Amino acid sequence: xxxxxxxxxxxxxxxxEQADAQGALTLEGAAAIAADALYxxxxxPHLGALTxxxxxxxxxxxxxxxxxxLEPGVDNAQVVACIHGPQGVAWEARAQLTGPVPPGxxxxxxxxxxxxxxxxxxxxxxxxxxxxxxxxxxxxxxxxEATRILLADTPGGGGALQISQVRITFRRELFRGDVVTVHPxxxxxxxxxxxxxxxxxxxxxxxxxxxxxxxxxxxxxAEGGSAGHGAALEGLKxxxxxxxxxxxxxxxxxxxxxxxxxxxxxxxxxxxVDAWDCDDSAHLSLRALVNLCSTGARQYLATLGLTGERxxxxxxxxxxxxxLIDVVQRPGLGRNVxxxxxFLSGSAKSIRFAHHLVDSDTGTLYAVVEIVxxxxxxxxxxxxxxxxxxxxxxGLG
Numbered sequence: 001x002x003x004x005x006x007x008x009x010x011x012x013x014x015x016x017e018q019a020d021a022q023g024a025l026t027l028e029g030a031a032a033i034a035a036d037a038l039y040x041x042x043x044x045p046h047l048g049a050l051t052x053x054x055x056x057x058x059x060x061x062x063x064x065x066x067x068x069x070l071e072p073g074v075d076n077a078q079v080v081a082c083i084h085g086p087q088g089v090a091w092e093a094r095a096q097l098t099g100p101v102p103p104g105x106x107x108x109x110x111x112x113x114x115x116x117x118x119x120x121x122x123x124x125x126x127x128x129x130x131x132x133x134x135x136x137x138x139x140x141x142x143x144x145e146a147t148r149i150l151l152a153d154t155p156g157g158g159g160a161l162q163i164s165q166v167r168i169t170f171r172r173e174l175f176r177g178d179v180v181t182v183h184p185x186x187x188x189x190x191x192x193x194x195x196x197x198x199x200x201x202x203x204x205x206x207x208x209x210x211x212x213x214x215x216x217x218x219x220x221x222a223e224g225g226s227a228g229h230g231a232a233l234e235g236l237k238x239x240x241x242x243x244x245x246x247x248x249x250x251x252x253x254x255x256x257x258x259x260x261x262x263x264x265x266x267x268x269x270x271x272x273v274d275a276w277d278c279d280d281s282a283h284l285s286l287r288a289l290v291n292l293c294s295t296g297a298r299q300y301l302a303t304l305g306l307t308g309e310r311x312x313x314x315x316x317x318x319x320x321x322x323x324l325i326d327v328v329q330r331p332g333l334g335r336n337v338x339x340x341x342x343f344l345s346g347s348a349k350s351i352r353f354a355h356h357l358v359d360s361d362t363g364t365l366y367a368v369v370e371i372v373x374x375x376x377x378x379x380x381x382x383x384x385x386x387x388x389x390x391x392x393x394x395g396l397g
Contacts, residue, residue: 009037009081010068011120013145014060023062025083025090027052034081034093037068039122040179040203042101043079049096060085063280065149076100109206112245114199115185118146122179129294130308131317131378134174137290140166140323143198143212144286146184150196151216155235162330163286164193165215168323169249172202172209173381179203185246189237193217196236199246211246219281219330252324253345257354257368261340266303268296269339270360273331283330284337284366290323292339293355293369300341300353301373305390315378318351322372328365336360346396349383350374 010033018029030052038044060066064086071080073094079101083091119142127138144163151161174180183199193216200210216236218229269292271277277288298308301318311317331337338360344352355369377384391397 007041007070008067008120009040009070010066011118012066013148014062014064014066016062019062024059025061025066025085030083030091031093033066033068033083034091034095036122037070037081038079038095039177040120041070041079043070043095043097046097046099046101047095048098050093052091052093055089055092057088057090058085059090060087063148063152065152112243114183114201114245115241115243117181117183118149119182120179120203123174123176125176128176130311131319131376132175133319134176134178135291135294136168136320136323137287137294139168139170139200139210139212140290141287142180142182142200143184143214146182146198147196147214147216150184150186151232151236154232154239160219161193161216161229161232162219162327163214164217164327166286166323166325166327167213167249168320168325169211169213170209170319170321171211172207174202174209180209183246185241185243186236186239187241187243189233189240191233194233194236197243197246197248199243208245211249213249219283249322252370253352253372255344257342257344257356257370259365259368261356261358262342265340265342265356266300267338268299268341268355271337271339273333273335273337275333278333282333284332284335286325286327289325289327289330289357289367289369292337292357293371296339296341296355297353297371297373304393305387316384317376317378318373319376320371321350321374322370324370326368328367331357331359331366337366343394344370346386346391346394348385348391348396351386351394 014025018025020026067084069082073080077097079095081093082089123134127134129135147163181201181203185197187195187197196214196216198212199208202209271292273284277284279285338358340356342354344354346352350372352372357367358365374383375386
């Protein structure tokens, strides 16, 4: 039990799936948090029973930060998971174990200091794609959640600030069961917004798995505009630093996607913005946007000969290594949207393409997403050549 000594094993925000109709953390939500914390500590394979009880503390509510710490129980076969909200411990989960928890390897210290950790959680089955890799939408979801926590803890609030630009650079594969921590740091702030960079770290090794660079700005059409968010931006300015441990992405390759779909763009997805696609403001969430782009990417690749059946048969896939997202405005609940996709450039092992998300009824541009995908051999988890017939269709020789 040496690993279980007041260990922080989970940190995040209370989501809608964890809250009841009044917005309070539910029994089921508390149990899921405790289970994630026990998994992160390596206790899940030894779990015999789990009992939960409410304490006298106030239950954390939808959108509030929640954490879980682990303490030794009355004997070596018990662990107590304490679930904390803003006003103290709200739930206690007592885990009866069938065997000792093996001590985990200590993660090495990063070469350069990272910003304060804001999120910690394991990657679940629902976080992974067909090849077993953690899906790009999860990285966007983690960055968005870490941003909400950062803003909530910053003088001046900033609840109306939204992510308007995103650059995701992948550095290491993550798989189901990996535990990650998210470290958001403010790089620069101006009168129009703030640049926030997120390091997503593989906990067991301490390796940087992904860097997500974001630009925060007032929601288009929000009351007060940029000038009305001076207090929030001033609060973020006090946190600004260069953060050399979170390297900047390379400049985007040419040609860039324009502000409208080109003549060769094809429809790869159509959808209606439903309630489960929206955030608290009833607008399309970034997670849902990236999820739609992942679907569109698979449909676009199929038109080039890279079908799902071929991926399975030849044990190959196209793995995104670079995402660049520009959000012009977010569609609201009930909007009909269309994704149009087109080739930008390519090489022997990679392909760049772009998605334009537009309103199906009015043609209004909502977002532009550029993606670099690398051909991956799933047997070796190394890059490989794009098949010759696909190169021919793309005019890559």
